[in-house]
Amino acid sequence: MNDVDLLPPPPAGAPTAAERARIEQALRENLRAEVRAERRAVVRRDRVATVAVPGLVLACLGTVAALVLVVAGTPSSPPVEAARPIVASAPAVDVLEAASRRLAQTDVLAPSADQFVYVRSIALTNEGAYDGEVDLGDRHTREIWLSQEPGSTSDQGLIREFGQDWPIWGGTGSPVGIRRPTYAYLASLPSDPDALLDELTSQLPTWDDARSTDQVLFDAIVDLVSEGLAPPDTTAALYRALTRIPGVEVDDDARDLLGRPGIGITRTEDVFLTRTVLIIDPSTGETIGARYLMSTPAGDEVFGATAVVARGVADVVGRVPDDPDEMVEAGGRRRAAPA
Amino acid sequence: MADLSVRQQRALLRAGDHDVFSQLFGAHSDEVFAAALRLTGSRASAEDVTSETFLVAWRRRGDVEPSDVPLRGWLLAIAAHHAMNVTRGRRRRLAFLGSDRARPGVVADFADEAVGRLDDARRLERTRTALDALTRRELEVVSLCVWSELSYQEAADALGIPVGTVRSRLNRARERLRVLVADPDVAPPLSPAPAHPHSTNRGPR
Numbered sequence: 001m002n003d004v005d006l007l008p009p010p011p012a013g014a015p016t017a018a019e020r021a022r023i024e025q026a027l028r029e030n031l032r033a034e035v036r037a038e039r040r041a042v043v044r045r046d047r048v049a050t051v052a053v054p055g056l057v058l059a060c061l062g063t064v065a066a067l068v069l070v071v072a073g074t075p076s077s078p079p080v081e082a083a084r085p086i087v088a089s090a091p092a093v094d095v096l097e098a099a100s101r102r103l104a105q106t107d108v109l110a111p112s113a114d115q116f117v118y119v120r121s122i123a124l125t126n127e128g129a130y131d132g133e134v135d136l137g138d139r140h141t142r143e144i145w146l147s148q149e150p151g152s153t154s155d156q157g158l159i160r161e162f163g164q165d166w167p168i169w170g171g172t173g174s175p176v177g178i179r180r181p182t183y184a185y186l187a188s189l190p191s192d193p194d195a196l197l198d199e200l201t202s203q204l205p206t207w208d209d210a211r212s213t214d215q216v217l218f219d220a221i222v223d224l225v226s227e228g229l230a231p232p233d234t235t236a237a238l239y240r241a242l243t244r245i246p247g248v249e250v251d252d253d254a255r256d257l258l259g260r261p262g263i264g265i266t267r268t269e270d271v272f273l274t275r276t277v278l279i280i281d282p283s284t285g286e287t288i289g290a291r292y293l294m295s296t297p298a299g300d301e302v303f304g305a306t307a308v309v310a311r312g313v314a315d316v317v318g319r320v321p322d323d324p325d326e327m328v329e330a331g332g333r334r335r336a337a338p339a
Numbered sequence: 340m341a342d343l344s345v346r347q348q349r350a351l352l353r354a355g356d357h358d359v360f361s362q363l364f365g366a367h368s369d370e371v372f373a374a375a376l377r378l379t380g381s382r383a384s385a386e387d388v389t390s391e392t393f394l395v396a397w398r399r400r401g402d403v404e405p406s407d408v409p410l411r412g413w414l415l416a417i418a419a420h421h422a423m424n425v426t427r428g429r430r431r432r433l434a435f436l437g438s439d440r441a442r443p444g445v446v447a448d449f450a451d452e453a454v455g456r457l458d459d460a461r462r463l464e465r466t467r468t469a470l471d472a473l474t475r476r477e478l479e480v481v482s483l484c485v486w487s488e489l490s491y492q493e494a495a496d497a498l499g500i501p502v503g504t505v506r507s508r509l510n511r512a513r514e515r516l517r518v519l520v521a522d523p524d525v526a527p528p529l530s531p532a533p534a535h536p537h538s539t540n541r542g543p544r
Contacts, residue, residue, distance in 0.1 A: 013373030019386050026390040
Protein backbone atom coordinates (compact mmCIF):
# COMPACT_ATOMS: atom_id res chain seq x y z
CA MET A 1 0.00 0.00 0.00
CA ASN A 2 1.51 3.22 -1.04
CA ASP A 3 -0.84 6.09 -0.50
CA VAL A 4 1.24 8.95 -1.86
CA ASP A 5 -1.17 11.48 -0.41
CA LEU A 6 -0.10 10.61 3.11
CA LEU A 7 3.61 11.25 2.63
CA PRO A 8 4.58 14.24 4.76
CA PRO A 9 4.39 17.41 2.73
CA PRO A 10 7.49 19.53 2.23
CA PRO A 11 7.76 22.32 4.79
CA ALA A 12 6.91 25.10 2.35
CA GLY A 13 3.14 25.45 2.53
CA ALA A 14 2.50 28.06 -0.12
CA PRO A 15 0.43 27.04 -3.13
CA THR A 16 2.10 26.99 -6.54
CA ALA A 17 0.76 29.18 -9.32
CA ALA A 18 -1.00 26.20 -10.86
CA GLU A 19 -2.58 25.32 -7.53
CA ARG A 20 -3.72 28.90 -7.03
CA ALA A 21 -5.26 28.87 -10.49
CA ARG A 22 -7.18 25.68 -9.78
CA ILE A 23 -8.36 27.00 -6.44
CA GLU A 24 -9.64 30.21 -8.04
CA GLN A 25 -11.26 28.31 -10.88
CA ALA A 26 -13.10 25.94 -8.56
CA LEU A 27 -14.18 28.76 -6.30
CA ARG A 28 -15.37 30.87 -9.20
CA GLU A 29 -17.52 28.09 -10.62
CA ASN A 30 -18.99 27.25 -7.26
CA LEU A 31 -19.67 30.88 -6.45
CA ARG A 32 -21.46 31.37 -9.73
CA ALA A 33 -23.72 28.42 -9.03
CA GLU A 34 -24.21 29.66 -5.50
CA VAL A 35 -25.23 33.15 -6.51
CA ARG A 36 -27.54 31.84 -9.20
CA ALA A 37 -29.25 29.70 -6.61
CA GLU A 38 -29.48 32.64 -4.22
CA ARG A 39 -30.89 34.85 -6.91
CA ARG A 40 -33.53 32.32 -7.91
CA ALA A 41 -34.49 31.94 -4.30
CA VAL A 42 -34.88 35.68 -3.88
CA VAL A 43 -36.93 36.11 -7.05
CA ARG A 44 -39.16 33.22 -6.13
CA ARG A 45 -39.61 34.56 -2.66
CA ASP A 46 -40.83 38.02 -3.36
CA ARG A 47 -40.45 38.87 -7.06
CA VAL A 48 -38.36 41.91 -6.24
CA ALA A 49 -34.63 41.43 -6.05
CA THR A 50 -31.74 43.75 -5.66
CA VAL A 51 -29.18 41.00 -5.60
CA ALA A 52 -26.42 41.69 -8.03
CA VAL A 53 -24.91 38.74 -9.83
CA PRO A 54 -21.16 38.89 -9.46
CA GLY A 55 -18.92 38.03 -12.35
CA LEU A 56 -15.48 36.76 -11.51
CA VAL A 57 -12.44 37.86 -13.37
CA LEU A 58 -9.33 35.77 -13.05
CA ALA A 59 -6.58 38.20 -12.21
CA CYS A 60 -3.21 37.92 -13.92
CA LEU A 61 -1.91 34.61 -12.65
CA GLY A 62 1.31 34.60 -10.78
CA THR A 63 1.28 38.27 -10.00
CA VAL A 64 -1.90 38.96 -8.11
CA ALA A 65 -3.36 36.49 -5.67
CA ALA A 66 -6.60 38.41 -5.21
CA LEU A 67 -9.75 37.01 -6.71
CA VAL A 68 -11.38 40.01 -8.31
CA LEU A 69 -15.13 40.04 -8.34
CA VAL A 70 -16.78 42.26 -10.89
CA VAL A 71 -20.38 43.09 -10.29
CA ALA A 72 -22.58 42.87 -13.35
CA GLY A 73 -24.89 45.83 -13.37
CA THR A 74 -24.95 48.59 -10.78
CA PRO A 75 -25.19 48.07 -7.03
CA SER A 76 -28.60 49.65 -7.02
CA SER A 77 -30.07 47.41 -9.68
CA PRO A 78 -33.73 47.98 -10.43
CA PRO A 79 -36.18 45.34 -9.32
CA VAL A 80 -35.94 42.24 -11.42
CA GLU A 81 -38.88 41.66 -13.68
CA ALA A 82 -40.19 38.21 -14.34
CA ALA A 83 -37.60 36.06 -16.05
CA ARG A 84 -37.55 36.31 -19.83
CA PRO A 85 -39.52 33.40 -21.25
CA ILE A 86 -38.22 31.22 -24.05
CA VAL A 87 -39.61 32.81 -27.21
CA ALA A 88 -37.50 31.49 -30.04
CA SER A 89 -39.18 29.06 -32.41
CA ALA A 90 -39.40 25.52 -31.12
CA PRO A 91 -36.96 24.11 -33.70
CA ALA A 92 -34.47 26.86 -32.86
CA VAL A 93 -34.77 26.10 -29.17
CA ASP A 94 -34.11 22.43 -29.86
CA VAL A 95 -31.00 23.22 -31.89
CA LEU A 96 -29.62 25.68 -29.33
CA GLU A 97 -30.32 23.44 -26.35
CA ALA A 98 -28.74 20.45 -28.07
CA ALA A 99 -25.70 22.52 -29.01
CA SER A 100 -25.37 23.73 -25.42
CA ARG A 101 -25.43 20.19 -24.12
CA ARG A 102 -22.91 19.09 -26.72
CA LEU A 103 -20.60 21.93 -25.75
CA ALA A 104 -20.58 20.77 -22.15
CA GLN A 105 -18.43 17.89 -23.34
CA THR A 106 -15.80 20.02 -24.98
CA ASP A 107 -12.73 21.56 -23.48
CA VAL A 108 -10.96 24.77 -24.33
CA LEU A 109 -7.50 25.80 -23.28
CA ALA A 110 -7.71 29.21 -21.64
CA PRO A 111 -5.23 31.88 -22.69
CA SER A 112 -3.26 33.77 -20.09
CA ALA A 113 -3.37 37.54 -19.90
CA ASP A 114 -0.25 38.05 -21.98
CA GLN A 115 -1.36 35.77 -24.80
CA PHE A 116 -3.66 36.35 -27.76
CA VAL A 117 -6.79 34.60 -28.91
CA TYR A 118 -6.31 33.60 -32.53
CA VAL A 119 -9.11 32.95 -34.99
CA ARG A 120 -8.69 32.20 -38.67
CA SER A 121 -11.69 32.40 -40.97
CA ILE A 122 -12.48 32.28 -44.64
CA ALA A 123 -14.47 35.39 -45.37
CA LEU A 124 -16.62 36.96 -48.02
CA THR A 125 -16.94 40.68 -47.72
CA ASN A 126 -18.98 43.28 -49.51
CA GLU A 127 -16.47 45.32 -51.46
CA GLY A 128 -19.01 47.32 -53.35
CA ALA A 129 -19.45 51.05 -52.85
CA TYR A 130 -21.58 52.25 -50.00
CA ASP A 131 -25.20 52.55 -51.03
CA GLY A 132 -24.38 50.81 -54.28
CA GLU A 133 -24.75 47.23 -55.28
CA VAL A 134 -23.35 44.41 -53.26
CA ASP A 135 -20.09 43.26 -54.75
CA LEU A 136 -18.85 40.20 -52.97
CA GLY A 137 -15.14 39.88 -53.43
CA ASP A 138 -13.36 36.58 -53.59
CA ARG A 139 -13.14 34.33 -50.60
CA HIS A 140 -10.10 35.25 -48.62
CA THR A 141 -8.42 34.35 -45.40
CA ARG A 142 -8.90 36.57 -42.39
CA GLU A 143 -6.88 36.14 -39.23
CA ILE A 144 -7.36 37.99 -35.99
CA TRP A 145 -5.30 38.15 -32.83
CA LEU A 146 -7.12 39.45 -29.78
CA SER A 147 -5.27 40.84 -26.79
CA GLN A 148 -6.19 39.28 -23.46
CA GLU A 149 -5.00 42.26 -21.46
CA PRO A 150 -7.37 42.52 -18.50
CA GLY A 151 -6.92 46.23 -17.97
CA SER A 152 -7.85 49.12 -20.20
CA THR A 153 -5.61 49.16 -23.23
CA SER A 154 -5.43 50.73 -26.65
CA ASP A 155 -3.23 48.00 -28.11
CA GLN A 156 -5.90 45.42 -28.71
CA GLY A 157 -4.53 43.04 -31.29
CA LEU A 158 -4.17 42.59 -35.00
CA ILE A 159 -6.19 41.69 -38.08
CA ARG A 160 -4.43 40.15 -41.03
CA GLU A 161 -6.63 40.35 -44.11
CA PHE A 162 -6.31 41.29 -47.77
CA GLY A 163 -2.60 40.67 -47.54
CA GLN A 164 -2.06 43.36 -44.91
CA ASP A 165 -1.74 43.69 -41.17
CA TRP A 166 -4.22 46.02 -39.49
CA PRO A 167 -3.39 46.70 -35.84
CA ILE A 168 -6.47 47.00 -33.70
CA TRP A 169 -5.93 50.26 -31.93
CA GLY A 170 -8.44 51.50 -29.41
CA GLY A 171 -7.54 55.17 -29.18
CA THR A 172 -7.61 56.18 -25.55
CA GLY A 173 -7.95 52.62 -24.41
CA SER A 174 -10.88 50.31 -23.93
CA PRO A 175 -11.68 48.30 -20.84
CA VAL A 176 -12.54 44.65 -21.13
CA GLY A 177 -16.18 44.17 -22.01
CA ILE A 178 -18.53 43.31 -24.82
CA ARG A 179 -16.68 45.66 -27.14
CA ARG A 180 -13.33 44.11 -26.27
CA PRO A 181 -14.12 40.65 -24.97
CA THR A 182 -11.27 38.61 -23.56
CA TYR A 183 -11.55 34.94 -22.70
CA ALA A 184 -11.54 35.83 -19.03
CA TYR A 185 -14.31 38.37 -19.52
CA LEU A 186 -16.42 35.83 -21.38
CA ALA A 187 -15.78 33.32 -18.62
CA SER A 188 -17.06 35.87 -16.13
CA LEU A 189 -20.40 36.36 -17.82
CA PRO A 190 -23.36 35.05 -15.89
CA SER A 191 -24.67 31.74 -17.14
CA ASP A 192 -28.24 32.58 -16.24
CA PRO A 193 -29.78 33.68 -19.58
CA ASP A 194 -31.62 36.63 -18.04
CA ALA A 195 -28.62 37.95 -16.21
CA LEU A 196 -26.55 37.43 -19.33
CA LEU A 197 -28.94 39.41 -21.52
CA ASP A 198 -29.11 42.14 -18.89
CA GLU A 199 -25.32 42.36 -18.91
CA LEU A 200 -25.13 42.50 -22.71
CA THR A 201 -27.90 45.10 -22.89
CA SER A 202 -26.17 47.28 -20.35
CA GLN A 203 -23.05 47.38 -22.50
CA LEU A 204 -24.52 47.85 -25.95
CA PRO A 205 -25.58 51.35 -26.96
CA THR A 206 -28.91 50.68 -28.57
CA TRP A 207 -30.11 54.24 -28.33
CA ASP A 208 -28.17 55.37 -31.36
CA ASP A 209 -28.72 52.26 -33.37
CA ALA A 210 -31.74 52.01 -35.63
CA ARG A 211 -31.79 48.27 -35.12
CA SER A 212 -34.08 46.98 -32.44
CA THR A 213 -32.52 45.98 -29.15
CA ASP A 214 -33.36 42.38 -29.97
CA GLN A 215 -31.39 42.48 -33.21
CA VAL A 216 -28.49 44.26 -31.57
CA LEU A 217 -28.36 41.54 -28.93
CA PHE A 218 -28.66 38.78 -31.49
CA ASP A 219 -25.89 40.20 -33.63
CA ALA A 220 -23.68 40.81 -30.62
CA ILE A 221 -23.99 37.20 -29.56
CA VAL A 222 -23.23 36.03 -33.09
CA ASP A 223 -20.06 38.13 -33.05
CA LEU A 224 -18.99 36.81 -29.67
CA VAL A 225 -19.33 33.16 -30.58
CA SER A 226 -18.06 33.34 -34.14
CA GLU A 227 -14.86 35.34 -33.97
CA GLY A 228 -13.55 34.67 -30.51
CA LEU A 229 -12.64 32.06 -27.94
CA ALA A 230 -14.87 31.42 -24.98
CA PRO A 231 -15.23 28.72 -22.39
CA PRO A 232 -17.75 26.13 -23.62
CA ASP A 233 -20.00 27.02 -20.69
CA THR A 234 -20.15 30.63 -21.81
CA THR A 235 -20.92 29.71 -25.42
CA ALA A 236 -23.65 27.43 -24.13
CA ALA A 237 -25.04 30.26 -22.02
CA LEU A 238 -25.00 32.58 -25.02
CA TYR A 239 -26.90 30.00 -27.06
CA ARG A 240 -29.45 29.71 -24.30
CA ALA A 241 -29.73 33.48 -24.16
CA LEU A 242 -30.64 33.40 -27.86
CA THR A 243 -33.72 31.33 -27.03
CA ARG A 244 -35.01 34.28 -25.01
CA ILE A 245 -34.90 36.68 -27.93
CA PRO A 246 -38.08 36.89 -29.99
CA GLY A 247 -37.90 36.22 -33.69
CA VAL A 248 -35.10 33.66 -33.51
CA GLU A 249 -35.62 30.82 -35.95
CA VAL A 250 -33.89 28.01 -37.76
CA ASP A 251 -32.50 28.83 -41.19
CA ASP A 252 -33.23 26.23 -43.83
CA ASP A 253 -30.03 26.75 -45.77
CA ALA A 254 -27.77 24.57 -43.70
CA ARG A 255 -24.32 24.92 -45.21
CA ASP A 256 -21.61 27.40 -44.43
CA LEU A 257 -19.38 29.32 -46.77
CA LEU A 258 -17.17 26.30 -47.32
CA GLY A 259 -20.06 23.95 -47.82
CA ARG A 260 -19.64 22.35 -44.43
CA PRO A 261 -22.90 21.06 -43.00
CA GLY A 262 -24.35 22.99 -40.11
CA ILE A 263 -27.55 24.35 -38.70
CA GLY A 264 -28.44 28.01 -39.09
CA ILE A 265 -30.00 30.11 -36.35
CA THR A 266 -31.32 33.38 -37.67
CA ARG A 267 -33.15 36.57 -36.89
CA THR A 268 -34.51 39.13 -39.32
CA GLU A 269 -34.34 42.82 -38.50
CA ASP A 270 -37.62 44.53 -39.27
CA VAL A 271 -36.27 47.98 -40.03
CA PHE A 272 -33.43 47.29 -42.41
CA LEU A 273 -34.61 43.86 -43.43
CA THR A 274 -31.19 42.44 -42.81
CA ARG A 275 -30.78 38.94 -41.54
CA THR A 276 -27.93 37.41 -39.59
CA VAL A 277 -27.40 33.67 -39.53
CA LEU A 278 -25.35 31.85 -36.95
CA ILE A 279 -24.09 28.52 -38.22
CA ILE A 280 -23.56 25.76 -35.69
CA ASP A 281 -21.99 22.36 -36.16
CA PRO A 282 -24.49 20.06 -34.47
CA SER A 283 -21.92 17.35 -33.79
CA THR A 284 -19.83 19.58 -31.55
CA GLY A 285 -22.12 22.50 -30.72
CA GLU A 286 -19.42 24.86 -31.94
CA THR A 287 -20.10 27.91 -34.05
CA ILE A 288 -18.50 27.43 -37.42
CA GLY A 289 -19.52 30.62 -39.11
CA ALA A 290 -22.00 33.35 -39.85
CA ARG A 291 -23.84 34.75 -42.83
CA TYR A 292 -25.24 38.21 -43.36
CA LEU A 293 -28.08 38.79 -45.80
CA MET A 294 -30.37 41.50 -47.05
CA SER A 295 -33.96 41.06 -48.07
CA THR A 296 -34.58 42.39 -51.55
CA PRO A 297 -37.56 42.05 -53.87
CA ALA A 298 -35.60 39.36 -55.68
CA GLY A 299 -34.98 37.42 -52.50
CA ASP A 300 -32.32 37.28 -49.84
CA GLU A 301 -28.91 38.46 -50.91
CA VAL A 302 -25.72 37.60 -49.10
CA PHE A 303 -23.53 40.56 -48.33
CA GLY A 304 -21.07 38.86 -46.07
CA ALA A 305 -20.12 35.51 -44.66
CA THR A 306 -17.45 33.92 -42.52
CA ALA A 307 -16.42 30.33 -41.96
CA VAL A 308 -14.21 29.71 -38.95
CA VAL A 309 -11.39 27.33 -39.79
CA ALA A 310 -9.10 27.56 -36.79
CA ARG A 311 -9.10 28.84 -33.21
CA GLY A 312 -6.23 28.86 -30.79
CA VAL A 313 -4.00 30.77 -28.46
CA ALA A 314 -0.93 32.62 -29.68
CA ASP A 315 2.01 33.75 -27.59
CA VAL A 316 2.94 36.56 -29.93
CA VAL A 317 0.65 38.85 -31.86
CA GLY A 318 0.94 38.19 -35.58
CA ARG A 319 2.35 34.70 -35.11
CA VAL A 320 0.16 31.69 -35.80
CA PRO A 321 0.02 29.30 -32.84
CA ASP A 322 1.81 25.99 -33.29
CA ASP A 323 -1.28 23.87 -32.85
CA PRO A 324 -4.49 25.77 -33.22
CA ASP A 325 -7.74 23.85 -33.18
CA GLU A 326 -8.14 23.20 -36.87
CA MET A 327 -11.70 22.82 -37.97
CA VAL A 328 -11.02 21.97 -41.56
CA GLU A 329 -8.83 19.12 -42.73
CA ALA A 330 -6.55 19.55 -45.69
CA GLY A 331 -8.72 19.29 -48.74
CA GLY A 332 -11.57 21.10 -47.04
CA ARG A 333 -13.26 18.16 -45.38
CA ARG A 334 -14.66 18.76 -41.94
CA ARG A 335 -12.56 17.29 -39.15
CA ALA A 336 -14.36 14.42 -37.46
CA ALA A 337 -15.89 15.43 -34.15
CA PRO A 338 -14.17 13.91 -31.10
CA ALA A 339 -15.82 10.75 -29.81
CA MET B 340 -9.61 49.11 0.58
CA ALA B 341 -6.73 48.11 2.82
CA ASP B 342 -7.75 50.95 5.13
CA LEU B 343 -11.01 49.34 6.12
CA SER B 344 -11.28 48.58 9.81
CA VAL B 345 -12.14 45.05 10.85
CA ARG B 346 -15.52 46.30 11.90
CA GLN B 347 -16.13 47.76 8.45
CA GLN B 348 -14.88 44.60 6.74
CA ARG B 349 -17.25 42.49 8.78
CA ALA B 350 -20.19 44.75 8.01
CA LEU B 351 -19.44 44.76 4.30
CA LEU B 352 -18.94 41.03 4.11
CA ARG B 353 -22.15 40.43 5.96
CA ALA B 354 -23.87 42.65 3.39
CA GLY B 355 -22.41 40.59 0.55
CA ASP B 356 -19.84 43.10 -0.67
CA HIS B 357 -17.83 41.52 -3.47
CA ASP B 358 -14.74 43.68 -3.12
CA VAL B 359 -14.30 42.79 0.53
CA PHE B 360 -14.79 39.14 -0.23
CA SER B 361 -12.17 39.16 -2.93
CA GLN B 362 -9.82 41.09 -0.65
CA LEU B 363 -10.23 38.40 1.99
CA PHE B 364 -9.44 35.77 -0.57
CA GLY B 365 -6.35 37.61 -1.71
CA ALA B 366 -5.18 38.16 1.83
CA HIS B 367 -5.79 34.73 3.26
CA SER B 368 -6.05 32.03 0.60
CA ASP B 369 -2.37 31.16 0.88
CA GLU B 370 -2.43 30.65 4.63
CA VAL B 371 -5.69 28.72 4.40
CA PHE B 372 -3.92 26.46 1.93
CA ALA B 373 -0.95 26.07 4.26
CA ALA B 374 -3.18 25.22 7.20
CA ALA B 375 -5.09 22.67 5.14
CA LEU B 376 -1.84 21.18 3.96
CA ARG B 377 -0.57 20.73 7.50
CA LEU B 378 -3.78 19.05 8.55
CA THR B 379 -4.29 16.81 5.54
CA GLY B 380 -0.73 16.16 4.41
CA SER B 381 -1.95 16.32 0.83
CA ARG B 382 -1.59 19.21 -1.62
CA ALA B 383 -4.58 18.03 -3.62
CA SER B 384 -6.74 17.94 -0.52
CA ALA B 385 -5.41 21.34 0.51
CA GLU B 386 -6.57 22.77 -2.83
CA ASP B 387 -10.05 21.37 -2.36
CA VAL B 388 -10.25 22.56 1.21
CA THR B 389 -9.12 26.05 0.23
CA SER B 390 -11.76 26.65 -2.42
CA GLU B 391 -14.36 24.98 -0.22
CA THR B 392 -13.44 27.24 2.69
CA PHE B 393 -14.12 30.41 0.75
CA LEU B 394 -17.32 29.07 -0.72
CA VAL B 395 -18.55 28.30 2.77
CA ALA B 396 -17.40 31.71 3.95
CA TRP B 397 -19.53 33.33 1.24
CA ARG B 398 -22.52 31.18 2.13
CA ARG B 399 -22.21 32.01 5.79
CA ARG B 400 -21.46 35.70 5.37
CA GLY B 401 -24.76 36.46 7.09
CA ASP B 402 -23.41 34.88 10.28
CA VAL B 403 -20.58 37.38 10.57
CA GLU B 404 -21.07 39.38 13.74
CA PRO B 405 -19.98 42.98 14.34
CA SER B 406 -16.70 43.00 16.26
CA ASP B 407 -13.06 44.01 16.04
CA VAL B 408 -11.77 40.46 15.81
CA PRO B 409 -10.12 39.89 12.41
CA LEU B 410 -11.89 37.53 10.01
CA ARG B 411 -8.75 35.50 9.49
CA GLY B 412 -9.55 33.26 12.46
CA TRP B 413 -13.05 32.59 11.17
CA LEU B 414 -11.62 31.51 7.81
CA LEU B 415 -8.98 29.30 9.39
CA ALA B 416 -11.55 27.63 11.61
CA ILE B 417 -13.65 26.79 8.58
CA ALA B 418 -10.53 25.44 6.89
CA ALA B 419 -9.59 23.31 9.89
CA HIS B 420 -13.07 21.86 10.05
CA HIS B 421 -13.04 20.84 6.41
CA ALA B 422 -9.47 19.61 6.46
CA MET B 423 -10.21 17.36 9.40
CA ASN B 424 -13.23 15.99 7.60
CA VAL B 425 -10.93 15.00 4.79
CA THR B 426 -8.47 13.22 7.02
CA ARG B 427 -11.10 11.57 9.16
CA GLY B 428 -12.28 9.50 6.24
CA ARG B 429 -8.75 8.67 5.29
CA ARG B 430 -7.70 7.60 8.77
CA ARG B 431 -10.58 5.22 9.06
CA ARG B 432 -9.63 3.63 5.80
CA LEU B 433 -6.00 3.40 6.85
CA ALA B 434 -6.80 1.85 10.19
CA PHE B 435 -8.92 -0.74 8.52
CA LEU B 436 -6.01 -1.66 6.26
CA GLY B 437 -3.81 -2.19 9.28
CA SER B 438 -1.49 0.73 8.95
CA ASP B 439 1.68 0.51 10.94
CA ARG B 440 1.67 4.18 11.83
CA ALA B 441 0.82 3.62 15.46
CA ARG B 442 4.19 4.13 17.00
CA PRO B 443 5.15 7.71 17.54
CA GLY B 444 8.74 7.02 18.44
CA VAL B 445 10.45 9.87 20.14
CA VAL B 446 8.26 12.88 19.67
CA ALA B 447 9.19 16.29 20.84
CA ASP B 448 6.41 18.62 21.88
CA PHE B 449 5.55 20.45 18.69
CA ALA B 450 5.50 23.64 20.67
CA ASP B 451 9.14 22.98 21.45
CA GLU B 452 11.54 24.54 18.99
CA ALA B 453 13.64 21.39 19.21
CA VAL B 454 11.26 19.86 16.75
CA GLY B 455 12.71 22.06 14.07
CA ARG B 456 16.09 20.44 14.45
CA LEU B 457 14.99 17.09 13.11
CA ASP B 458 15.10 16.81 9.37
CA ASP B 459 11.89 17.98 7.80
CA ALA B 460 10.44 14.73 6.55
CA ARG B 461 11.02 12.88 9.77
CA ARG B 462 9.74 15.78 11.80
CA LEU B 463 6.55 16.00 9.87
CA GLU B 464 6.08 12.26 9.92
CA ARG B 465 6.44 12.17 13.64
CA THR B 466 4.30 15.20 14.10
CA ARG B 467 1.59 13.66 12.03
CA THR B 468 1.81 10.45 13.99
CA ALA B 469 1.57 12.38 17.22
CA LEU B 470 -1.39 14.29 15.87
CA ASP B 471 -3.17 11.01 15.43
CA ALA B 472 -3.24 10.86 19.18
CA LEU B 473 -5.19 14.07 19.55
CA THR B 474 -8.91 14.42 19.58
CA ARG B 475 -10.55 16.41 16.86
CA ARG B 476 -11.20 19.29 19.23
CA GLU B 477 -7.60 19.33 20.42
CA LEU B 478 -6.27 19.19 16.87
CA GLU B 479 -8.51 22.11 15.97
CA VAL B 480 -6.98 24.41 18.59
CA VAL B 481 -3.47 23.19 17.78
CA SER B 482 -4.03 24.12 14.16
CA LEU B 483 -5.40 27.54 14.97
CA CYS B 484 -3.25 28.61 17.92
CA VAL B 485 0.04 26.84 17.38
CA TRP B 486 0.35 26.66 13.61
CA SER B 487 -1.71 29.61 12.43
CA GLU B 488 -0.75 31.58 15.52
CA LEU B 489 -4.15 32.90 16.40
CA SER B 490 -4.50 34.31 19.88
CA TYR B 491 -6.68 32.45 22.36
CA GLN B 492 -9.28 35.17 21.94
CA GLU B 493 -9.24 34.93 18.13
CA ALA B 494 -9.53 31.15 18.25
CA ALA B 495 -12.32 31.35 20.81
CA ASP B 496 -14.19 33.83 18.63
CA ALA B 497 -13.66 31.71 15.52
CA LEU B 498 -14.84 28.52 17.18
CA GLY B 499 -17.62 30.12 19.16
CA ILE B 500 -16.35 28.81 22.48
CA PRO B 501 -15.05 30.45 25.67
CA VAL B 502 -11.38 31.42 25.87
CA GLY B 503 -10.98 29.11 28.84
CA THR B 504 -12.04 26.14 26.74
CA VAL B 505 -9.42 26.97 24.13
CA ARG B 506 -6.76 27.03 26.84
CA SER B 507 -7.79 23.78 28.40
CA ARG B 508 -7.92 21.95 25.07
CA LEU B 509 -4.47 23.20 24.19
CA ASN B 510 -3.10 22.13 27.55
CA ARG B 511 -4.62 18.72 27.16
CA ALA B 512 -3.07 18.40 23.72
CA ARG B 513 0.35 19.23 25.12
CA GLU B 514 -0.09 16.81 28.02
CA ARG B 515 -1.05 14.00 25.72
CA LEU B 516 2.05 14.55 23.67
CA ARG B 517 4.30 14.77 26.73
CA VAL B 518 2.97 11.41 27.75
CA LEU B 519 3.99 10.09 24.40
CA VAL B 520 7.44 11.58 24.74
CA ALA B 521 7.88 10.09 28.18
CA ASP B 522 6.87 6.62 27.03
CA PRO B 523 7.52 6.08 23.30
CA ASP B 524 5.93 2.63 23.51
CA VAL B 525 2.52 4.09 24.12
CA ALA B 526 0.70 3.76 20.84
CA PRO B 527 -2.39 5.82 20.10
CA PRO B 528 -5.36 3.65 19.27
CA LEU B 529 -6.14 3.36 15.57
CA SER B 530 -9.04 0.98 15.51
CA PRO B 531 -12.06 2.16 13.58
CA ALA B 532 -14.26 1.41 16.57
CA PRO B 533 -16.26 4.24 18.15
CA ALA B 534 -13.52 4.51 20.77
CA HIS B 535 -11.29 6.05 18.09
CA PRO B 536 -10.55 9.56 19.33
CA HIS B 537 -11.23 11.15 15.97
CA SER B 538 -14.62 9.64 15.47
CA THR B 539 -15.90 10.54 18.88
CA ASN B 540 -17.39 13.90 19.53
CA ARG B 541 -17.16 14.29 23.24
CA GLY B 542 -18.44 17.80 23.14
CA PRO B 543 -16.78 20.90 24.51
CA ARG B 544 -14.43 20.24 27.38
